[in-house]
Amino acid sequence: MIRVGIVGLGFMGKMHFRCYQALDGAQVVAICDTDRAKFEDTGGTAGNIEGAEAPLDFTGIGLYDDFDKMLGEANLDALSVTLPTYMHKDYAVKALSAGVNVLCEKPLAMTVADAEAITGAAQQSGKLLQTGHCIRFWPEYAKTKEIIDSGQYGKVLAATFQRLSLTPTWSWDNWLMDATKSGSAALDLHIHDSDFVQYVFGMPKAVFSRAAGGPAAKEFDHIVTQYIYDDDCVVTAEGGWSMTPGFGFEMSFNLVLEKATITYDCTRDPAFKVAPAEGDPFTPEIASGDGYSNEIAHFAKAVAGASVPEIITPAQSVDSLRLVLAEKQSVSSGQSVEL
Ligand SMILES: NC(=O)c1ccc[n+]([C@@H]2O[C@H](COP(=O)([O-])OP(=O)(O)OC[C@H]3O[C@@H](n4cnc5c(N)ncnc54)[C@H](O)[C@@H]3O)[C@@H](O)[C@H]2O)c1
Numbered sequence: 001m002i003r004v005g006i007v008g009l010g011f012m013g014k015m016h017f018r019c020y021q022a023l024d025g026a027q028v029v030a031i032c033d034t035d036r037a038k039f040e041d042t043g044g045t046a047g048n049i050e051g052a053e054a055p056l057d058f059t060g061i062g063l064y065d066d067f068d069k070m071l072g073e074a075n076l077d078a079l080s081v082t083l084p085t086y087m088h089k090d091y092a093v094k095a096l097s098a099g100v101n102v103l104c105e106k107p108l109a110m111t112v113a114d115a116e117a118i119t120g121a122a123q124q125s126g127k128l129l130q131t132g133h134c135i136r137f138w139p140e141y142a143k144t145k146e147i148i149d150s151g152q153y154g155k156v157l158a159a160t161f162q163r164l165s166l167t168p169t170w171s172w173d174n175w176l177m178d179a180t181k182s183g184s185a186a187l188d189l190h191i192h193d194s195d196f197v198q199y200v201f202g203m204p205k206a207v208f209s210r211a212a213g214g215p216a217a218k219e220f221d222h223i224v225t226q227y228i229y230d231d232d233c234v235v236t237a238e239g240g241w242s243m244t245p246g247f248g249f250e251m252s253f254n255l256v257l258e259k260a261t262i263t264y265d266c267t268r269d270p271a272f273k274v275a276p277a278e279g280d281p282f283t284p285e286i287a288s289g290d291g292y293s294n295e296i297a298h299f300a301k302a303v304a305g306a307s308v309p310e311i312i313t314p315a316q317s318v319d320s321l322r323l324v325l326a327e328k329q330s331v332s333s334g335q336s337v338e339l
Helices: 011-021 067-073 084-098 112-125 139-150 172-175 186-200 289-303 314-335
Strands: 002-007 028-032 062-064 078-081 101-104 128-129 154-164 207-210 222-228 234-243 249-257 261-264 272-276
Touching: 002 011, 002 067, 002 289, 011 078, 011 289, 028 067, 062 067, 067 084, 078 084, 078 289, 084 101, 084 112, 101 112, 101 289, 112 128, 112 314, 128 207, 128 289, 128 314, 139 186, 139 249, 139 261, 139 272, 139 289, 154 186, 186 222, 186 234, 186 314, 207 314, 222 314
Parallel strands: 002 028, 002 078, 028 062, 078 101, 101 128, 154 234
Antiparallel strands: 154 249, 207 222, 222 234, 249 261, 261 272
16 A cells, blocks of 8 residues: 655645545545645535545545645655646655655646756656656547557548637636746646647657737737647647636547547547548547546556556656747747757
8 A cells, every 4th residue: 555645735636635545555644735724625626527526535644734744754655746836846856855756747847947857856766756647548548549559540640639728717826827837828738738749749840839818828828839740740739728617628639540530529429439431430448537547546556566558757748848838939939949
């Protein structure tokens, strides 16, 4: 049984808590949040995950408002860093340096230098560092990568990804709406698709982005990017959080392969469809669970010493950050940016 701590009991802290508690091999033994009122709020995390709104039970768990005290007392094997992004570096480095394995939410950090400080601390301590790039573990996305990699439908000719959200006005201290703390929708939201593009197609040669301003940033709150590769595959992604409250949240993709079309739209039923050139359209079998529960199960297994497939490396997390920062640079300069 691995002993787990969580720092930051907001939207994602609660999500991580729910996922660990559902596992046989992990036990949350300590939680830290500087706002002790969070410990009284046992309502689950609302959102698009079925069952996530179930009440949470913190009975028997060490509840701290001092991170150093938690780290000193709780004898942790693993820590989830579910703090606002601009705080990731200090807490992740401290935990890794103290010999604790870390699952840090995405984006790994605000800057490449901070991200490399975290990956450097992991390397030095020899401890695991996984970044919360949950889309790599999202069943429909994971299955899509598997289908592409199998080559059964030929090459991908074109791919578009979309992630659109109402404006998130619910964060602690409204940090999401401060682009100096969240990096705006480009870094906070759209990075999910940039990271998936990197996972499936590798790092592009260059990016060209345009963006519209919105509630958190004059420039980057609704971004559209072309990822440019040596071959002629057309890859684009669009992400933004300037949608109206009535819109809610949508994530989707359309992939054109030589011998099939693969589509996903979380608001549609069926959400996931493969339409082969020959034969009837069908919905492939996918893994159970959701991206969060699957990434946390993966992390917990790895911490416990089980062999797990390599899905997200620290270097790839830094590359995803590099990718989005290049996209933002492209918006600012009006030019494509080479990577
Ligand atoms: N993987 C995903 O799909 C996904 C979704 C949402 C958020 N995130 C990421 O998760 C991270 C957290 O986002 P969130 O939406 O949960 O934020 P949030 O505002 O809901 O929660 C942040 C929590 O941190 C606490 N906190 C602030 N300062 C602290 C400190 N010094 N020590 C301890 N606790 C402190 C706050 O009281 C709050 O409870 C961000 O990096 C965000 O980008 C990822």
